Amino acid sequence: MTRAHPHIARMSPYTLAELNAPKGKPLISLSQNESLRPPSPTAVEVAARALGSSMLYPDPDWTDLRHALSDLHRIDAAGILCGSGSLDLIGGLARVFSGPARAVLAPAHAYPFFRTAAQLADARFDTAQEVDAVVNVDALLAAVKPDTGIVFVANPGNPTGTRIPKSDLIRLRQGLRPDILLVIDEAYGEFADHLDERCFDLVQEGNTVVLRTFSKAYGMAGFRVGWGLFPPAIAAELRKVMNPNNIPASAQIAAAAAVRDDAYMRETCAMTATLRDRASAKLEQAGFAPYPSFTNFLLLNMGSPGAAASADKRLRSQGIFLRPQGGAGLPHTLRMTVGAPTAMDKAITTLNQWKKEDQA
Ligand SMILES: Cc1ncc(COP(=O)(O)O)c(C=O)c1O
Structure with missing residues (x-):
């Protein structure tokens, strides 16, 4: 049989976000740090x-x-x-x-x-x-x-x-x-x-x-x-x-x-920063302690790996995909891309419900 180089055979493929919404739920992806706005x-x-x-x-x-x-x-x-x-x-x-x-x-x-x-x-x-x-x-x-x-x-x-x-x-x-x-x-x-x-x-x-x-x-x-x-x-x-x-x-x-079209890109950055900082304040108030962000995403501190996994499961059940960060050595966190305001609000509402019900 033809064999791959041993160092390739040992590797796992790079994993991208898993995006399978449950039947009947629209997919809300806040998982890949894509822009909230189309290109110029x-x-x-x-x-x-x-x-x-x-x-x-x-x-x-x-x-x-x-x-x-x-x-x-x-x-x-x-x-x-x-x-x-x-x-x-x-x-x-x-x-x-x-x-x-x-x-x-x-x-x-x-x-x-x-x-x-x-x-x-x-x-x-x-x-x-x-x-x-x-x-x-x-x-x-x-x-x-x-x-x-x-x-x-x-x-x-x-x-x-x-x-x-x-x-x-x-x-x-x-x-x-x-x-x-x-x-x-x-x-x-x-x-x-x-x-x-x-x-x-x-x-x-x-x-x-x-x-x-x-x-x-x-x-x-x-x-x-x-x-x-x-x-x-x-x-x-x-x-x-x-x-x-x-x-x-x-x-x-x-x-x-x-x-x-530099003005368009700068406008995207300004819009992203406004939505990010607004979401960050809401999440902070809800006790999810986002890390300071200079990007188009927020890293949420969920408190423990178990809590991060439980919140992620709840979000997924609603078709909402954030990105768990165990692979980057941060298993107590979830990363949320700054997306459309309705999508972010839905994610924050679901996180709040999860906290009230599962963490009570
Ligand atoms: C830090 C960093 N570098 C590089 C990339 C790769 O980006 P692309 O290949 O789409 O240019 C990403 C994508 O998420 C990233 O977060």
Whole structure:
């Protein structure tokens, strides 16, 4: 029988949200951190028009999209690579810069795909404690081993929603050996851009990468477009393992149009923050102690793993899906995406009923 590589055979597939509403109940998904708003109307319009040219391969260099991003962020277009979602870039970086002799390090409650990426590369996955679900630079530096090859930090984090200031990331970079690649994953970066702490300048060091995505603030998860700013030597190696035609033309065109419609994306971020903070206050009052969030989701502290599982069961019975976070080492929590106000209200009402009846 044909056998997979032993490190692949040992792995479990990456698990996405389970979304099966009970018969007769409409599905309410607040589980995948998708945007509450569709993409910019201009992006949808140009993408639809581009479909008619689908007999052609897409631009392998994402030229127009790179220039749009370069103009918006005032960064060098030559340093930008685009992926089929940022998952593509995370997986590629792990394949190129980690392996059996080069371990991956991440915070204890990091985005679970960092672990999967390490497993795909047959690399050991080490973690460093966080304090109150906030990345701790001292713990990360103390967890560095002689064979550490990559440090992944999502900022803001998922599933925590918390963030560390840029000064901490600078301190982390300065404390890491120069041969260690630091990957700063800013999938939720747009929700914190008003703080004026963009990290693109850290890439100049030559051993730091910043990743972003169109899946969150731009509301384009279905288009599968992620991107990053890379030092030239890192980009050259990463491109070797990437699918040379990785993003459909319609998705590239849509993403470039979305970048040029910055006002729409900023409006989405503002709407999300308003709804998030309103929901957070209601949840706080109801005793669910949400962690501070700089993203489009809230992490609820349910008090214990048993309570989180019981509340999750009740929500599911009503067709409402939040995301339990045992996989990220936070079994006492549930993560709630900021969605439509009616969906959020239904979830909060159900949580309140559960608390009254099951926790009485
Ligand atoms: C921290 C983080 N990084 C990366 C991703 C992957 O996003 P995508 O592949 O859709 O760009 C996600 C998605 O939830 C995320 O939360």
